[in-house]
Amino acid sequence: MSGLLGFAVTFASLCFALAMLFATARLFKGPAAQDRVLALDVLYMNGMLLLLVLGIRSMSAAYFDMALLIALFGFVGTIALAKFLLRGEVIEP
Amino acid sequence: MSELPAWAAVPAAILLVVGSLLAVIGAFGLLRLPDFFMRMHPPAMGSTLGAGCVLLASILVSSAVEARPVLHALLITLFVVITAPVTAMLLARAAVHRGARRTREPG
Numbered sequence: 071m072s073g074l075l076g077f078a079v080t081f082a083s084l085c086f087a088l089a090m091l092f093a094t095a096r097l098f099k100g101p102a103a104q105d106r107v108l109a110l111d112v113l114y115m116n117g118m119l120l121l122l123v124l125g126i127r128s129m130s131a132a133y134f135d136m137a138l139l140i141a142l143f144g145f146v147g148t149i150a151l152a153k154f155l156l157r158g159e160v161i162e163p
Numbered sequence: 164m165s166e167l168p169a170w171a172a173v174p175a176a177i178l179l180v181v182g183s184l185l186a187v188i189g190a191f192g193l194l195r196l197p198d199f200f201m202r203m204h205p206p207a208m209g210s211t212l213g214a215g216c217v218l219l220a221s222i223l224v225s226s227a228v229e230a231r232p233v234l235h236a237l238l239i240t241l242f243v244v245i246t247a248p249v250t251a252m253l254l255a256r257a258a259v260h261r262g263a264r265r266t267r268e269p270g
Binding site: 073074075077078079081082083085086088089090092093095096102103104105107108109111112115116118119122123125126129131134137138141142145148149152153155156 | 166167172173175176177179180182183184186187189190191193194199202203206209210213214217218220221224225228235236238239242243246249250253254256257258260261263
């Protein structure tokens with residue numbers, strides 16, 4: 071991997087790593103619980119996109135499945151945490 | 164590993180740069196804005212348009228590598244587009260329920 075696409079892949083990896091760093095800072099800093107849940111949402115989204123960029127770099131399809139799994143479980147986790155903040159329990163009878 | 168043709172490499176590079184810039188600007192807004200309801204807005208930019216750009220770049224590169232249309236990244240796009248509003252709405256309702264304050268009143 072070299073040339074224009076190699077430069078773009080390196081730049082995108084650094085940008086997503088920086089975005090994950092910002093989200094982690096908000097995760098530790100956030101004054102209320104909902105700020106931390108929002109930061110976790112941004113963190114998994116950027117991690118998923120970073121995995122897709124790594125998949126472009128290595129040109130293999132294995133990263134795609136990991137990205138899909140991260141999207142699925144990140145959504146479930148965020149919904150469970152938001153529901154817990156809203157109601158005090160996740161699954162109501 | 165062979166070099167990609169230019170019709171795939173150049174748009175993929177542009178899409179990657181644009182998408183990652185959107186994501187990093189969104190995360191910076193999440194870090195810097197003063198209250199929760201403002202902080203909900205910037206990451207949505209990164210997780211809709213930014214994710215769309217990166218997934219389009221992924222489709223372009225994998226299609227050029229395998230020399231046939233490879234569209235399975237559309238599955239992630241569809242999933243993200245469906246789930247982002249649900250997450251945002253539940254988080255906003257949780258914040259209202261928990262009494263999050265605005266730093267300044269609208270109007």
